[in-house]
Amino acid sequence: MSAHRPPSSGLHGAGLLIVDKDGGMTSHDVVARCRKILHTRKVGHAGTLDPMATGVLVLGVERATKLLGLLSLTTKAYSATIRLGQATATDDAEGEVLSTADASGVTDADVAAVVATLTGDILQVPTRVSAIKVDGQRAHKLVRAGEDFELEARPVTVERFDVTASRRHDSFVDLDVEVECSSGTYVRALARDLGAALGVGGHLTALRRTRVGPFTLEHARTLEQLAENPAVSLDIDQACRTAFAHRPISAEEAESISQGRWLDPVGIPGTYAAIAPDGSTIALLQEKGRRASSVMVVRPATLRGL
Known part of the structure; x- marks a missing residue:
């Protein structure tokens, strides 16, 4: 750390890190690696990604960790492979095989008909190895402990569920699919559910997250690439401009909001970034009544210029 840089500012190196996660790692594993690579403890993640899954994982670094709870990450996109003909205890390839059936008689038309019923606004029973809490305990922990429990169906939205390729071998059918869905969809x-409706069972053999909110694989780097160039994907100003609507403010307004005061509303819904004349983000604001108040002061007066 440079001697001239105050270690407590949180602005130097602050931003969002979009990682292209490798399979076999937990989200916590990724955070731990990034802390070592970036030489800071101030790294957190927005949501999790299953160990078997690869792809987009959003992390906050330094002061940008405070952004994580404000990001709108309600839509997600995935590329996946579904195997028909086998059901597992975890609904993926890592779980114990519960049943095997001959899926060779399943036609493309059969698949399309069921996929249509799983698209749109649906009720979905979450997978039993999810992080959903049951009586205060994570469902996946109860499964490992051999506990018997039921999860209630939840409303989710599957905006897109497209089969892009189909491969048949032995008694199985492997489907490559593209899914765009709301947060909370498994x-x-x-x-x-596709395999069950077709009467042959089904599970996931591959899963790659390609987008979370506005963040895509184009923003992402692998941990190996990060090690070669230890820096965030988007600095805190780029992150705010990417993730939120903008409101240009004057230098006087920037000074006011940096000191915790509020501005007059201008009719922007939701959380938005207040951008100073020099292009820096001063705060994230929300409008209520006659006030546009900060939900996070990105650059409080005590940190301006650091």
């Missing part, structure tokens, strides 16, 4: 559960 692609593993889609695989399970």
Whole structure:
């Protein structure tokens, strides 16, 4: 750390890190690696990604960790492979095989008909190895402990569920699919329900997240690439401009909001970024009544210029 840089500012190196996660790692594993690579403890993640899954994982670094809870990450996109003909305890390839059936008689038309019923606004029973809490305990922990429990169906939205390729071998059918869905949707559960409706069972053999909110694989780097160039994907100003609507403010307004005061509303819904004349983000604001108040001051007066 440079001697001239105050270690407590949180602005130097602050931003969002979009990682292209490798399979076999937990989200916590990724955070731990990034802390070592970036030489800071101030790294957190927005949501999780299953160990078997690869793809987009959003992390906050330094002061940008405070952004994570404000990001709108309600839509997600995945590329996945579903195997028809086998059901597993975890709805993916890592679980114990519960049943095997001959899926060779399943036609493309059969698949399309069921996929249509799993598209749109649906009720979905989450996978049993999810992080959903049951009586205060994570469902996946209860499964490992051999506990018997039921999860209630939840409303989710599957905006897109397209079969892009189909491969048949032995008694199995492997389907490559593209899914765009709301937060809280389990692609593993889609695989399970598709196989169950077809009477042959199904599970997920591959899962790659290609987008979370506005963040895509184009923003992402692998941990190996990060190690070669230890820096965030988007600095805190780029992150705010990417994730939120903007409101240009004057230098006087910037000074006011940096000191915790509020501005007059201008009719922008939701959370938005207040951008100073120099292009820096001063705060994230929300409008209520006659006030546009900060939900996060990105650059409080005590940190301006650091």
